[in-house]
Amino acid sequence: MAEKVRILVPGAINARVLDALYDRYDIIRIDRADPALVPADVAGTIRGVAVSGTFGAPMFAHLPNLEIVASFGVGYDGVDVKAAAAHDVVVTNTPDVLDDEVADTTIGLLINTVRQLPQAEAWLRAGRWAREGAFPLTPLSLRGRKAGLYGLGRIGGAIAERLKGFGIEIAYHTRRKRDDVPYAYHPTLKELAAAVDILIAIVPKTPDTHKTVDADILEALGPNGVFINVGRGWTVDEEALASALEKGVIAAAGLDVFQDEPNVPEAFLKLPNISLLPHVASASVVTRDAMAGLVAENVIGWFERGGPVTPVPETPVSARG
Ligand code: NAP
Numbered sequence: 001m002a003e004k005v006r007i008l009v010p011g012a013i014n015a016r017v018l019d020a021l022y023d024r025y026d027i028i029r030i031d032r033a034d035p036a037l038v039p040a041d042v043a044g045t046i047r048g049v050a051v052s053g054t055f056g057a058p059m060f061a062h063l064p065n066l067e068i069v070a071s072f073g074v075g076y077d078g079v080d081v082k083a084a085a086a087h088d089v090v091v092t093n094t095p096d097v098l099d100d101e102v103a104d105t106t107i108g109l110l111i112n113t114v115r116q117l118p119q120a121e122a123w124l125r126a127g128r129w130a131r132e133g134a135f136p137l138t139p140l141s142l143r144g145r146k147a148g149l150y151g152l153g154r155i156g157g158a159i160a161e162r163l164k165g166f167g168i169e170i171a172y173h174t175r176r177k178r179d180d181v182p183y184a185y186h187p188t189l190k191e192l193a194a195a196v197d198i199l200i201a202i203v204p205k206t207p208d209t210h211k212t213v214d215a216d217i218l219e220a221l222g223p224n225g226v227f228i229n230v231g232r233g234w235t236v237d238e239e240a241l242a243s244a245l246e247k248g249v250i251a252a253a254g255l256d257v258f259q260d261e262p263n264v265p266e267a268f269l270k271l272p273n274i275s276l277l278p279h280v281a282s283a284s285v286v287t288r289d290a291m292a293g294l295v296a297e298n299v300i301g302w303f304e305r306g307g308p309v310t311p312v313p314e315t316p317v318s319a320r321g
């Protein structure tokens with residue numbers, strides 16, 4: 001019988017990934033993606049990796065026969081794709097299967113932020129409705145607003161579809177104008193921020209998106225403005241955002257993602273006009289199962305079916321498989 005292909009799984013990963021791979025492959029688990037945890041005699045035997053989180057350049061240098069890194073999540077900023085390309089390793093991610101879940105959560109976060117539903121529920125649970133009367137009217141509403149999407153890819157598009165149902169006018173900023181959508185295009189983020197009063201960031205973490213939502217952009221969004229981030233914390237100048245919320249430069253914010261997760265800036269925790277979620281936009285059993293299934297399908301596709309399902313553009317599939 002042929003020897004099983006050896007797959008390394010650093011750190012925690014959704015159990016469904018392991019369920020799908022255990023029978024077909026020789027799975028080696030380590031605590032994290034650290035070359036010191038893979039002895040040299042084992043390193044040469046590893047041909048695949050399934051990972052949720054970080055997989056850096058030292059790991060690519062340490063595993064000479066690595067062919068594929070199947071990453072859990074559509075954002076693959078934790079994987080050093082430059083190093084992968086340099087070592088002729090294919091990287092895959094999990095696009096499409098989470099679009100609707102993330103878009104649903106974005107709308108929930110937007111409504112929580114504007115209509116203060118978490119605070120209203122806390123009011124009820126604390127017995128304040130019976131004791132003190134109705135929860136105060138919310139100063140903000142979705143009515144009459146215009147939304148700007150910073151990023152109009154798979155998830156941005158799904159968010160826009162939902163916002164249309166709310167009767168909200170939609171505009172967007174991306175590097176390339178799309179000819180297949182009816183929404184107003186703004187060639188700069190600042191122009192978009194100035195044109196709308198809801199700004200939703202759903203762009204990847206790349207060198208170009210670092211702290212692009214800064215004091216200047218928040219100023220342009222204005223005192224009635226609401227900022228929502230479901231992309232990556234990397235995209236926001238968090239100090240500038242906390243200051244803008246405190247000083248009324250913008251009205252409110254809703255965040256699912258942070259620069260240094262799971263650590264959330266103290267300043268955010270103290271602010272009343274911010275709604276905070278612990279990176280849960282895709283976090284339902286059904287959607288995480290679909291993501292896990294796609295991680296496994298990429299590994300199986302590569303080793304058994306002639307190619308991965310969803311390779312990332314930075315590592316086009318070579319003839320190696
Ligand atoms: P996608 O389909 O690749 O869309 C990315 C969008 O961002 C595109 O419209 C792209 O347009 C735009 N973009 C990229 N770089 C840009 C830049 N420098 N300036 C302006 N626009 C830029 O990706 P997706 O599937 O929608 O996912 C987007 C991101 O959401 C992921 O990478 C991930 O970080 C995040 N995410 C978060 C969660 C969560 O749990 N909170 C869940 C899923 C995804 P152009 O290329 O034309 O610029």
Ligand code: 8YV
Pocket residue numbers: 052072073074075076098279281282
């Ligand atoms: C996941 C995400 O929370 O897909 C992404 O890019 O941010 C989320 O869906 C994460 O990747 C894995 O925990």
